[in-house]
Amino acid sequence: MRYSERELLSLSRQPAEKAAEILMRAPKKGSVLKKRLVKLVVNFLFYFRTDEAEPIGALLLEHCKINKEEENVFSISFIEEPDRKYSFECDTEAQCQEWIEALRRASYEFMRRSLIFYRNEIQKMTGKDPLEQYGISEEARFQLGTRKL
Amino acid sequence: MKLNERSVAHYATCDSPADHAGFLHKRVERHHHHHHHHHTTSYHRRWFILKGNLLFYFEDRESRDPLGLVVLEGCTVELCEAAEEFAFAIRFDDAGAKAYVLVADCQTAMEGWVKVLSRASFDYMRLVVRELEKQLEDVRKSLAACHKSPRKSSSGRKRHFSNPAMALVQEQPPILENGYSTWGSGYIPAGASCSDHDGGCSKPPPLPPRRRLAAGSGCGAPATGLSLTGQESPVSPETACFSKLHNWYGQEIAEIRREWLESQRSGEL
Numbered sequence: 281m282r283y284s285e286r287e288l289l290s291l292s293r294q295p296a297e298k299a300a301e302i303l304m305r306a307p308k309k310g311s312v313l314k315k316r317l318v319k320l321v322v323n324f325l326f327y328f329r330t331d332e333a334e335p336i337g338a339l340l341l342e343h344c345k346i347n348k349e350e351e352n353v354f355s356i357s358f359i360e361e362p363d364r365k366y367s368f369e370c371d372t373e374a375q376c377q378e379w380i381e382a383l384r385r386a387s388y389e390f391m392r393r394s395l396i397f398y399r400n401e402i403q404k405m406t407g408k409d410p411l412e413q414y415g416i417s418e419e420a421r422f423q424l425g426t427r428k429l
Numbered sequence: 430m431k432l433n434e435r436s437v438a439h440y441a442t443c444d445s446p447a448d449h450a451g452f453l454h455k456r457v458e459r460h461h462h463h464h465h466h467h468h469t470t471s472y473h474r475r476w477f478i479l480k481g482n483l484l485f486y487f488e489d490r491e492s493r494d495p496l497g498l499v500v501l502e503g504c505t506v507e508l509c510e511a512a513e514e515f516a517f518a519i520r521f522d523d524a525g526a527k528a529y530v531l532v533a534d535c536q537t538a539m540e541g542w543v544k545v546l547s548r549a550s551f552d553y554m555r556l557v558v559r560e561l562e563k564q565l566e567d568v569r570k571s572l573a574a575c576h577k578s579p580r581k582s583s584s585g586r587k588r589h590f591s592n593p594a595m596a597l598v599q600e601q602p603p604i605l606e607n608g609y610s611t612w613g614s615g616y617i618p619a620g621a622s623c624s625d626h627d628g629g630c631s632k633p634p635p636l637p638p639r640r641r642l643a644a645g646s647g648c649g650a651p652a653t654g655l656s657l658t659g660q661e662s663p664v665s666p667e668t669a670c671f672s673k674l675h676n677w678y679g680q681e682i683a684e685i686r687r688e689w690l691e692s693q694r695s696g697e698l
Contacts, residue, residue, distance in 0.1 A: 281438055282497035285430050290523035291502050322482065322502060322551035337431030342440045342481065358436035360443075388481030389445070391554045398561035405568050405686055410561055419545065421448045421554075 292319065292326040292335045298382045301330055303369040313369060323388050325356070339366065346383045354380050395422060441478065441485040441495045449479040449545040451538060454513075455486065456530035472513075472532060477542075482551045484519075499529060501549040508543070515539040519546065575689045 297320040303313040304327060317328040319335075323342060326335040343359045354376055355365040370376040384390070399422065402410045411417040454472035475486040475496065484499040503523060509516040515533040533539035548554075 281434050281495050283432060283434075284500070284526060286523065286526040287500040287502075287521065288430050288432070290521065290526060291500060294503070335430055339433045340437050340440065340483075343436065343443070343445075358433065358439070360436065360439045388551060388554060391551070391558050392481070395554065395558045395561060398558065398565050402561065402565050402568055405565075405572060410564050411557075414557070416548070416557075419448075419548070420446070421545070421548070422557075 288324070288326075288338050289334060291321055291324060292328075292338070294321050296321050297386065298379065300370075300375070300379075302379075305367040305369075307364040307366055313367070318368065320382060320386060323386050325383070325386075341383060341386045342389055344387070346380050348376070348380060352376050354383075356383065392421065437483075437498065438494050441480065441483070441498070442493065445480065447478045447480050448549070449477075449542065451477060451542070452490075452534065453477050453486075453542065454532040456532070458527070477531075479545060479549060481554075482549050484546070484549070501546060502551060504550075506543050506546040508539075517543050572686065572689055 299317065299319040301315055302318045304316040304318065305311045305313045315330055316336075317330050319326045319328070323340060325339040325341055327337055327339075328335045339356060341356070345357050345359070345362065347355045347357065347365070349355050349367065352370045352373055352375075353367060354370070355367045357363070357365045368376075368379065370379060399410055402408070409417050411422055416422060452474055455475050457471045457473060475488065476490040476492070478485045478487070478495075482501045484501055485495040486497050486499075487495050499519065501519070504519050504521045504526075506517060506519050509518045509530055511530060511532070513532045515536060515538065516530060517533070517539055518528050518530045520528040531542070533542055
């Protein structure tokens with residue numbers, strides 16, 4: 281699948297939601313924990329060697345599951361391969377929990393669900409669609425219930 | 430740069446609904462040509478699917494895997510000065526990132542694409558979410574103000590709906606995935622493994638943290654700086670299960686709304 285490294289690179293330079301040096305292990309068997317600079321930007325998690333300016337890699341955080349593992353450790357797995365886990369070992373349990381919360385909210389799909397929830401609530405309480413004033417009520421992106429194209 | 434391509438391709442092709450889809454002609458970059466002095470441009474007809482802030486393209490509509498992906502962040506979409514009618518371009522703020530020139534089949538299709546692509550960024554979605562979040566707070570405040578009978582103190586009322594998004598996270602049973610939801614707002618994808626959401630919580634989730642109303646923070650998530658400590662329960666301590674709390678508040682809100690509508694009808698306030 282073709283993708284632009286340049287697009288990803290410039291995204292990785294945007295202000296991060298969260299960034300920290302964390303020990304990371306790839307899903308491959310026999311992988312070891314390596315210290316990485318891990319940076320969350322929109323729905324991508326970039327990881328860098330600690331002394332480098334360009335990321336080694338990126339994880340798109342859609343249809344993924346953030347799992348709490350043992351103490352200080354969380355993992356990211358993807359729906360189609362739930363046993364294949366990227367592991368992250370934090371310095372403290374508090375840091376671990378912060379990352380889990382941040383990563384669970386990081387997907388575009390999560391935001392979409394929040395928006396649909398708020399829209400629905402406001403509509404129920406006021407009888408009005410709050411998106412009408414922005415002229416976007418008909419957009420597929422914001423539809424309540426099952427969306428069809 | 431590595432990317433979790435298999436997962437990305439899966440996201441592109443799975444049943445989750447697309448925000449937009451259709452055929453477009455994609456301009457082929459010039460250096461792919463072997464005509465030295467000819468500047469004839471050529472196009473490939475591709476099937477495009479927009480999901481969130483990602484634009485995927487496929488060789489054709491039945492293709493199993495995407496040919497490519499465009500990350501729609503830090504870009505603008507504009508009509509294009511091209512020989513072709515119905516052409517538009519995706520250009521990046523980063524001048525080094527290559528632009529895409531796309532051609533639609535007709536004016537309506539072109540306008541449709543330009544509109545959805547312009548609003549595809551993560552930041553745009555986040556803006557709208559925050560705006561609605563604020564509106565919901567305002568609505569609840571004004572409903573509470575209309576509420577006449579001195580039932581319970583309103584101090585505890587705000588907290589739980591202040592970040593339903595966060596509450597939803599707490600509500601998810603262990604196997605619910607980030608990106609899948611079965612609480613009724615969206616689709617249920619084929620083969621989703623979440624099965625026991627309807628049975629309520631398997632264990633009582635922690636109470637949703639208080640959301641801090643950060644003013645104008647740049648790209649912070651709505652729930653920046655949350656802490657899970659020191660939360661007073663707005664209801665009795667036994668009601669730790671979110672679905673119970675949700676129903677409880679739901680009843681109260683329904684009641685408030687009923688009273689409010691009645692007062693509106695009777696011309697009071």
